[in-house]
Amino acid sequence: MLLHLAGTDLATASGHLGISFALLVGVVGTQPAKSRSDAGSYEALLMPLLDSAYGTALHLTRNPADAEDLVQDAALLASRGFATYEQGSNFKAWFFRILTNAFYSKYRKRKGEGVRMELQDTPELYLYCQTAATGLHAKSENPAALVMDKLDGELIGTAIDALPDDYRVVATLYFIQDFSYQEIAEVLEVPVGTVRSRLHRGRRILQRALWQAAHDRGIVAELTQARGGDA
């Protein structure tokens, strides 16, 4: 077990954070990293992750203020459960497990199901098929680059933020944190097969959203009207 987290809750110590820690499974005990050496060790492990934790929290909560709160909540919880962290194991995965549990138990509950999205099955290879159908494969040997070069990070981030919660969490851990399927499974405490299916389906939904955004911004029209070699 990578994360080395057992099953006691943190209800007492976490009460003032407003999170139901019956749902925040896995962190043992309520002892903070309070000795000078423990605290130094914890902060030395945590602080290099702060940017990526905030970036992830921002995609999960879709709100800068909530993202800051989520990171602070997770950091305090992790401090209290630090005695259960096995030195030398994957601290990043351990911390992101606490972060995502905090998100699920507090923010998702508060905001309900989040952005509603049509979950009808999106065909496989959606962008590939659409770019072929609009003739872009005849214009370039690299039709993926034709489209992707026109899509900026903000647009892609917005498309990820629009994914339903379960897909967005997996996509964020995959695309932003570069976690493997196994690591995501351990962070979320779900089977690897669940990660695989959410990620694969999330990608298809994401491709459809990117193609729609390309349409809405006139990128598809611009590319299809360009002469071969100009696209």
Place this chain on the structure above:
Amino acid sequence: MSALGPTRLTCEEVFGRLDDFIDHELSVEELRLVEEHLRTCAACASEHRFESRVISDIRSKLSRIAAPPSLREDLLKRLAEERGSLG
């Protein structure tokens, strides 16, 4: 298919493994079989190139956002306060 597993994959079998192949999630043997197929099948190779490019571009374009300096300061302060109150 032999007792030791398939010696070649069909296009459909490769298609079903494409995401895992791109994500380096296949076993060594499956990896070898997919690579072998992609070397000889232009259609599957084209789909693979396309999907790989899309995924790598999504990953590279998602900006790595810096945490606000105030978050770092507030967090260190809260951690110190908590240690003080519980110590």
